[in-house]
Amino acid sequence: MSGCATPSELPRWFDGFQRFPIRTASVNGHRIAYLDEGQGPPLILLHGYGGSMWQWEYQQIPLARQFRVITPDLIGSGLSDKPALDYRPEELIESIRGLMDALGLPTATLIGNSMGGGVAIGMALTHPDRVSRLVLIDSLPDHVRERLASPLMQRALNTSVPAWLARFGALFVGNRTMEAVLKEIIYDHTLVTPAVLDRSNRNRQREDMITPLMSLRDSLPLWEQQFxxxxxxxxxxxxxxxxxQDRLFPPQVGRDLQATIPQARLIIIPDAGHIPQWEQPHVVNRHITEFLQP
Structure with missing residues (x-):
């Protein structure tokens, strides 16, 4: 969840199980990196806190058979710019609205995992006419700190370590921390292979991710108040x-979320943790495709 500053060039290809060209758009003066595959009704896939577009690698080909699949790195994450912002919820929401404007999309279905689900909900509340349907995957709930079941993530949210010290620590324990985080969010630890760890650490080391992550954490009260x-x-x-098997937000959190959204239905994904679209992609892709049928 943390990283040290190691600037690098924007790679030409997305490093997934198959290569996809990485595109960029200027949104509010900042570069947003994204994938754009397929044709049809548009879907926008939004990753979670500390994540990137690779968490949707198993959605690109299957969903692109019927849909236009747009997968950005959120501002402050992955290959997108990491400007000196407060990273308030409305800033993330406006970056997605701006990306839709840049791509000429009047509406889209938003599919969000974890914090990305929170951004999708924020879009639906702030710009309801721009959202056709919602898919929320282990989404950001209300009362996040109280509902968070993972001691590791609780420490990450509640730490008061200054950014410079967090960067310094990342030089020495960043790789071990990344492995611990992945094993917390992924139920089947056999999937946390050396290749996955290497990719995660390379993503963490591209640029300074500490400042945006800490700013997002500090903006959490705004999510609780406004959305x-x-x-x-x-x-x-x-x-x-x-x-x-979500260790961060147990299934009861999803049941509570369903109870508060009027037109929501809930499906529990067996043998999956906090990113089921990566851990059980065939199951998740089938449910998404069935839900989006006319």
């Missing part, structure tokens, strides 16, 4: 998918 109390005002057709 979490308004789940009942989301009137879009909504599919909630939840990993049965």
């Amino acid at each position: 979490a109390p308004r789940f009942k005002d989301v009137h879009h057709s909504t599919l909630i998918l939840w990993g049965e």
Whole structure:
């Protein structure tokens, strides 16, 4: 979840199980990196806190058979710019609206995992006419700190370590921390291979990710104040998918979320943790495709 500053050039290809060209768009003066595959009704796939587009690598080909699949690195993450912002919820929301404008998309279905689910909910509440449907995967709930079941993630949210010290620590224990984080969010630890660890660490080391991560953490009270109390005002057709073995937010959190969104249905994904779209992609892709049928 942390990284040290090692600037690098934007790679030409997305390093997934198959290569996809990385594109960029200027949004509010900042570069947003994204994948754009397939044709059809547009889907925008939003990753979680500390994540990147690689968490959607198993959605690119299957979903692109029927849809236009747009997968950005959120501002402050991955290959996108990491400007000196407060990373308030509305700034993330406006970056997605701006990306849609840049791509000429009046509306899209938003599919968000974890924090990306929170951004999707924020878009649905702030710009309801720009969102056609919602898919929330182990999404950001209300009362995040109280609902968070993982001691490791609780420490990450509650730490008061200054950014410079976090960067210094990342030089010595960053790789071990990354492995611990992956094993916390992924249920099947055999999937945390050396190749996955290497890719995660390379993503962490591209640029300074510490400052955006800490700013996102510090903006969490704004999410609780501005958006979490308004789940009942989301009137879009909504599919909630939840990993049965999620160690961060147990399935009851998903059940509570379903109860507060009027048009939501919930499906529990067996043998999956916090990123079921990566751990059980065939199951998740099938549910998404069925939900999005006319």
